[in-house]
Amino acid sequence: MPKLRFILLCVVSMTAIGAVASTSASAAAQSYWACQNVGLHKGHWKNAHCSERGGNEEWDTVAITETRFEGTSGTSKLESGIAGEKLSIECLKSTTKGTLKTAGTSEGEVRFKECKIFNGHHELLVNCKAKEPIEFKFTDQLIQNALGEVEDEFKPTQPEETFVELTIEGLLCAVKFTNLKVKGTQTCELPSAELALQTHTIVCTSAGSKLKLGKEEATFTSTQKVNLASGLLWGAV
Helix, strand or coil: CHHHHHHHHHHHHHHHHHHHHHHHHHHHCCCEEEEEEEECCCCCCCCCCCCCCCCCEEEEEEECEEEEEEEECCEEEEEEEEEEEEHHHHHHHHEEEEEEEEEEEEEEEEEEEEEEEEEECCCCCCCEEEEECEEEEEEEEEEEECCCCCEEEEECCCCCHHHEEEECCCCCCCCCEEEEEEEEEEEEEECCCCCCCCCCEEEEEEEEEEEEEECCCEEEEEEEEECCCCCCCCCCC
């Protein structure tokens, strides 16, 4: 009887652990949504984030399954070291386009232009120039941080976690290199993820960088403004 009781207790414990794990996984799942017309007005709004657009229409949050997006940013900065020197590559403009998919995932490509090279004292290295365009493809996944906030984790699509290969050139450039790989992942903040907005801001900070330029640690900072190609209000939970 004691042995049977022990077996039953083990079964109950494993069931409880499985239930907790299932609940945690469900709570951690994130997804994109958009405000869409779902039919005639029935005297109430199904979701406070989606406001009335006029007439007898009713708007609600609908899970995104396959929706095009586009984005732009101001200055983006990659900071690292090379040949014992601190270095920053600062690009004044970037454009992003891609597709939001199910389960909080997306894929896209980004292009940086008007890039300049600075040393550790933020002095412009006039003899050095980044080979442009700097462009690469990525995938990303919505995640939840320790505070329960929605964030976006970006990963490269190339082998060995390579985002892009950079070339700095110039006849008199002291820090030039060819096809040096930027590897790793980058997590970015979504400050207003839960709100229905036409334009969302994605903030990438050095705290979210798990990157390397060659063998050196690297950080990336940028603020991206992103819209759905359809113009609909959207968000993430």
